Amino acid sequence: MGAWDTGAFDNDHAADFAGDLTDAAPGERPDLIREALEAAADNDDYLDASTASAAIAAAAIVASQLPGGPEVDSVYGPEFLTDGDSIDLxxxxxxxxxxxxxxxxxxxxxxxxxxxxxxxxxxxxxxLEPIRAALNR
Structure with a gap:
């Protein structure tokens, strides 16, 4: 793995997920986020790192859209969010x-x-605590 750090987008799998979101049509983005979250949340088997990393990135996006949620400010985050746009979820x-x-x-x-x-x-x-805190409000 080339990039691996603790930030929600600071690994190759999460950065790839963010790139896929950036490339997707705006109307398709919520479905991609749902799929990433469900792939982890509904997994009863051993959860692989790529699925987990995409789910963390998706959760960070959800948290960022909540009042007081942490901003997506990673250079590896989805461009539409790092540019200050939002997404309706x-x-x-x-x-x-x-x-x-x-x-x-x-x-x-x-x-x-x-x-x-x-x-x-x-x-x-x-x-992950800022993400969890925003989601728990």
């Missing part, structure tokens, strides 16, 4: 995003295992 995405993030940090997650192996799980989970 259904209210149900908030609960779905919470479930996805909870699944990502749970056992049976490659994302968790990779951060444990790097002895940085606390830092990685801590980076």
């Amino acid at each position: 259904p209210d149900e995405f908030v609960e779905l995003a919470l479930r996805a993030v909870t699944r990502v940090v749970s056992d049976e997650s490659e994302w968790r295992d990779l951060w444990e192996d790097a002895e940085s799980l606390g830092q990685a989970v801590g980076a």
Whole structure:
């Protein structure tokens, strides 16, 4: 993996997801976000890092659209959001995003295992707290 850091968009999988969102027609973006969140939230098997990373990025987007939510300011984030635009998302995405993030940090997650192996799980989970806090409001 070329890029791997604790920010929601600071890894190759999340950056690819952000690029796909940027390239998608505006009307298709909510479906892509839903798919990324559901792929993690509804996964009962071992969750691979690419699915987990896309779900974190999608959850960060949902959180960014909430009042007081953290901004998407990563250079790897979707261009339409880093340029100051917004996206209309259904209210149900908030609960779905919470479930996805909870699944990502749970056992049976490659994302968790990779951060444990790097002895940085606390830092990685801590980076998710602004997202979780916004989703829990």
